[in-house]
Amino acid sequence: MDSSGSDGRPNSKLKVATASLAGCFGCHMSLLDIDERIIELVELVRLDRTPLTDIKTIGDCDLGLIEGGVANAENVEVLRNFRRHCKLLVAFGACAVNGGIPAMRNQFALRECLEESYIDGIGVHNPGIPNDPEIPLLLSQVHPIHEVVRVDYFLPGCPPPADAIWTFLTELLAGEPIRLPYTQLHYD
Amino acid sequence: MASGLETAAHPEQLKRIVIDPVTRVEGHGKVTLLLDADNHVHQARLHIVEFRGFEKFIQGRPFWELPVLVQRLCGICPVSHHLAAAKACDQLVGVDRLTPTADKVRRLMHFGQVLQSHALHFFHLSSPDLLFGFDDAVAHRNIVGVIQDHPDIARQGVLLRKYGQEVIRVTCGKRIHGTGAIPGGVNKPVSDAERAMLRADIGQIVQWAVDAVGLMRRIFTTDAAYHLQFGAVDANTLSLIGTDGALELYHGGLRARDAKGEAIFDQADYRDYASLLREQIKPWSYMKFPFIAALGPEAGWYRVGPLARVNNCDRIDTPLAERERIEFSAIGNGRPVQAALATHWARLIELLYCAESIERLLDDPDIGGSDLLVEGAQRDTGIGVLEAPRGTLFHHYEVDGDGLVRKANLIVSTTNNNQAMNESIRQVAATYLDGHTLTEPLLNQIEVAIRAFDPCLSCATHALGKMPLQIDLVGADGRVLDCIRKGASGDIEAIPAVGG
Numbered sequence: 244m245d246s247s248g249s250d251g252r253p254n255s256k257l258k259v260a261t262a263s264l265a266g267c268f269g270c271h272m273s274l275l276d277i278d279e280r281i282i283e284l285v286e287l288v289r290l291d292r293t294p295l296t297d298i299k300t301i302g303d304c305d306l307g308l309i310e311g312g313v314a315n316a317e318n319v320e321v322l323r324n325f326r327r328h329c330k331l332l333v334a335f336g337a338c339a340v341n342g343g344i345p346a347m348r349n350q351f352a353l354r355e356c357l358e359e360s361y362i363d364g365i366g367v368h369n370p371g372i373p374n375d376p377e378i379p380l381l382l383s384q385v386h387p388i389h390e391v392v393r394v395d396y397f398l399p400g401c402p403p404p405a406d407a408i409w410t411f412l413t414e415l416l417a418g419e420p421i422r423l424p425y426t427q428l429h430y431d
Numbered sequence: 432m433a434s435g436l437e438t439a440a441h442p443e444q445l446k447r448i449v450i451d452p453v454t455r456v457e458g459h460g461k462v463t464l465l466l467d468a469d470n471h472v473h474q475a476r477l478h479i480v481e482f483r484g485f486e487k488f489i490q491g492r493p494f495w496e497l498p499v500l501v502q503r504l505c506g507i508c509p510v511s512h513h514l515a516a517a518k519a520c521d522q523l524v525g526v527d528r529l530t531p532t533a534d535k536v537r538r539l540m541h542f543g544q545v546l547q548s549h550a551l552h553f554f555h556l557s558s559p560d561l562l563f564g565f566d567d568a569v570a571h572r573n574i575v576g577v578i579q580d581h582p583d584i585a586r587q588g589v590l591l592r593k594y595g596q597e598v599i600r601v602t603c604g605k606r607i608h609g610t611g612a613i614p615g616g617v618n619k620p621v622s623d624a625e626r627a628m629l630r631a632d633i634g635q636i637v638q639w640a641v642d643a644v645g646l647m648r649r650i651f652t653t654d655a656a657y658h659l660q661f662g663a664v665d666a667n668t669l670s671l672i673g674t675d676g677a678l679e680l681y682h683g684g685l686r687a688r689d690a691k692g693e694a695i696f697d698q699a700d701y702r703d704y705a706s707l708l709r710e711q712i713k714p715w716s717y718m719k720f721p722f723i724a725a726l727g728p729e730a731g732w733y734r735v736g737p738l739a740r741v742n743n744c745d746r747i748d749t750p751l752a753e754r755e756r757i758e759f760s761a762i763g764n765g766r767p768v769q770a771a772l773a774t775h776w777a778r779l780i781e782l783l784y785c786a787e788s789i790e791r792l793l794d795d796p797d798i799g800g801s802d803l804l805v806e807g808a809q810r811d812t813g814i815g816v817l818e819a820p821r822g823t824l825f826h827h828y829e830v831d832g833d834g835l836v837r838k839a840n841l842i843v844s845t846t847n848n849n850q851a852m853n854e855s856i857r858q859v860a861a862t863y864l865d866g867h868t869l870t871e872p873l874l875n876q877i878e879v880a881i882r883a884f885d886p887c888l889s890c891a892t893h894a895l896g897k898m899p900l901q902i903d904l905v906g907a908d909g910r911v912l913d914c915i916r917k918g919a920s921g922d923i924e925a926i927p928a929v930g931g
Contacts, residue, residue, distance in 0.1 A: 269503070272507055272606075273506075282578055282585070290575060294456070294458075294459070297454045299454065315482075348487065356488065360482075365827065366721075369712055373716060377715050379480050381482055401608055
């Protein structure tokens with residue numbers, strides 16, 4: 244746990260970072276589906292880099308939640324950075340756990356996918372595949388995150404239900420072994 | 432209409448500033464600015480780094496999977512993709528008119544979707560800029576700061592979003608990635624118990640929506656001169672419109688107007704979208720740049736979303752939202768309002784419209800009906816279009832005789848706004864950043880302009896530094912999983928992984 248807060252006083256709040264890689268943000272939305280419990284949650288945790296804050300670079304954290312699989316070079320870099328800075332790393336939802344829907348592209352060559360969109364697409368004015376150095380290189384396959392870094396917990400579901408997320412966070416905060424009831428474990 | 436800041440004449444002589452990732456938006460993008468020694472801005476670009484390949488990998492899948500498969504493009508507005516795909520699938524099963532129950536349950540679902548998405552965007556993501564100022568401390572400028580300093584506003588935002596999510600759960604089975612619409616109709620009506628549960632809170636929801644519009648109206652008009660100018664760009668507008676010219680989110684004709692409000696086309700059949708719109712590709716973004724075909728790529732780009740819709744419609748058919756629309760339109764002095772931050776105001780007028788429309792539908796006996804599905808003869812093309820929270824959304828599918836997808840084209844809302852967002856950040860860069868030493872609060876102004884569009888990028892990015900020519904992805908066990916190389920011509924080539 245973090246030793247001091249922004250006011251310099253001892254702080255036992257859990258420091259949490261989150262990111263979405265090749266996901267749809269649905270897992271982050273399911274986190275917000277804890278509804279008014281979020282007011283309770285911010286008393287217990289401190290947010291570091293997440294899409295909800297303007298902190299752009301992750302600091303040392305107790306917990307990292309990763310939504311989405313690994314589809315491009317930047318996903319790899321963000322994921323490795325999270326692993327370096329987080330004591331516990333969670334594969335947060337179906338795409339992080341096994342690649343999910345975006346991994347359906349693995350049955351095709353990357354080139355075929357790019358050509359379908361940028362060369363053969365309906366209504367394309369000037370066919371050509373984007374290739375500027377500012378945009379990340381795509382990997383030929385979409386990977387679940389445990390193929391790239393060590394993962395401490397896997398939270399399944401598309402998305403994981405808000406109650407499962409709540410169970411996970413509250414049991415972790417209480418220092419309890421995490422046990423999800425069967426009703427909170429499902430893909431759909 | 433386009434500014435001159437898209438491409439610098441001599442980029443190699445300029446310094447590069449990057450905002451990466453853009454935060455408090457759904458998904459990730461990054462902004463690059465190229466500046467000279469005196470901090471004059473020569474180039475500003477919003478790069479979208481997402482590429483998924485849905486159009487390819489759904490080929491060969493049976494069409495009836497589309498509403499549940501393609502909604503996984505987006506966890507923020509899955510219902511929009513669910514319904515656009517379902518509307519296309521209606522055509523694939525030969526159905527042109529749904530039963531009243533199916534039509535109204537889908538509309539209820541869609542109003543719930545737009546309500547929750549607009550609440551999320553305003554309260555959770557953008558309100559910190561508007562309540563605390565663009566230059567508030569980074570550590571404080573977020574929803575946690577709002578919960579601490581404005582607990583009532585934060586709570587109302589959380590509960591408005593919750594209510595929209597509950598409408599979705601009731602009509603779709605679950606809040607995110609549910610199953611409600613099926614080709615030709617819906618799979619369940621609204622039960623009496625569900626209707627009673629939603630009815631219990633709707634009065635409060637409408638009142639909070641009224642309060643939210645009032646809050647944003649006061650913020651905007653308190654410094655109207657500044658807010659009218661910030662991020663403002665003269666843009667064409669595109670949206671669906673009701674047959675009577677009323678604001679319409681689920682089904683209607685396409686209306687496009689120029690920056691003065693003159694018609695470009697009106698009540699166009701959206702199944703003809705491919706002759707009305709084309710898409711330009713720019714090498715520095717995975718997101719295409721759509722334009723109105725008749726005007727060409729330079730002049731034909733347009734704005735979609737709340738600001739475009741509220742500008743484009745002749746009226747809103749719910750009384751409280753219509754009153755707010757009239758007050759909103761007055762600030763344009765007879766022309767469409769082009770200010771970036773007016774988008775928040777328009778968004779909350781729509782939030783109120785959704786709340787009033789849900790209230791109306793909850794009193795409609797049809798949502799509890801038992802006639803759910805219509806059947807027809809299979810066709811080979813389906814084009815479903817609706818107004819998602821962020822703007823016009825196009826789904827186009829072609830299937831073979833076995834009902835397997837042969838070809839697909841998706842133009843998502845944020846793609847329609849691609850050039851408009853880029854022009855808006857260039858206006859902010861030229862007006863407020865040019866010639867200054869760039870500080871965090873100044874750079875946040877770029878993000879404030881982007882946030883107004885509520886872009887949904889749903890994919891991550893992070894500083895890459897110098898672009899490697901070859902990338903090896905090595906697994907936790909040291910095995911090479913993936914290897915990719917970029918050739919001198921920019922060609923991308925996958926290399927079989929050693930031992931993989």
